[in-house]
Amino acid sequence: MPIDLDEALKAIAHPVRRDMLSWLKDPQRHFPDQEHPLEIGVCAGQFDQRTGLSQSTVSAHLATLQRACLVTSRRVGQWNFFKRNQAAIDELVRRLGEEL
Amino acid sequence: MPIDLDEALKAIAHPVRRDMLSWLKDPQRHFPDQEHPLEIGVCAGQFDQRTGLSQSTVSAHLATLQRACLVTSRRVGQWNFFKRNQAAIDELVRRLGEEL
Numbered sequence: 001m002p003i004d005l006d007e008a009l010k011a012i013a014h015p016v017r018r019d020m021l022s023w024l025k026d027p028q029r030h031f032p033d034q035e036h037p038l039e040i041g042v043c044a045g046q047f048d049q050r051t052g053l054s055q056s057t058v059s060a061h062l063a064t065l066q067r068a069c070l071v072t073s074r075r076v077g078q079w080n081f082f083k084r085n086q087a088a089i090d091e092l093v094r095r096l097g098e099e100l
Numbered sequence: 101m102p103i104d105l106d107e108a109l110k111a112i113a114h115p116v117r118r119d120m121l122s123w124l125k126d127p128q129r130h131f132p133d134q135e136h137p138l139e140i141g142v143c144a145g146q147f148d149q150r151t152g153l154s155q156s157t158v159s160a161h162l163a164t165l166q167r168a169c170l171v172t173s174r175r176v177g178q179w180n181f182f183k184r185n186q187a188a189i190d191e192l193v194r195r196l197g198e199e200l
Contacts (some may be wrong), residue, residue, distance in 0.1 A: 093196055
């Protein structure tokens with residue numbers, strides 16, 4: 001599925017959202033304290049701690065990244081776990097290189 | 101001068117502005133009717149014609165691109181002429197490849 005370039009660019013036009021994507025490259029390093037296995041993704045609450053932002057702000061940032069297809073999420077019990085959508089990010093960088 | 105990544109990403113998160121940057125890659129092809137020499141840049145009025153948008157809308161799009169340092173402008177008489185800032189665009193694509 002091709003990404004929506006406008007949506008993806010707006011999503012990454014914020015330093016916190018770029019940080020979040022970057023941390024998801026190496027969850028073991030950036031979220032060593034998570035109790036759930038990192039294989040299922042990084043829990044939203046971990047981002048609250050890492051950013052120092054409120055739960056609702058973090059939630060909004062994650063929703064923006066997810067709408068743009070740059071992360072995928074999985075719900076387990078009461079928690080949402082997030083992973084990078086590497087294919088979409090690669091496509092974004094590739095298309096920018098071509099179209100700009 | 102390093103670009104402001106947030107500003108640059110917001111600037112290119114609009115299809116018309118990406119089109120404008122793309123047309124400026126090859127002004128001879130996209131603006132063959134301009135009377136002034138294309139070496140000084142492409143006149144704002146040429147974008148009005150090419151996009152079919154109003155002068156004030158085009159003006160706002162060009163100002164956004166210029167604030168983000170993705171185009172440079174030069175005033176000659178009553179006209180403003182625009183060129184791609186290729187170094188800034190290259191830096192933008194490079195940094196995205198690294199940071200995302």
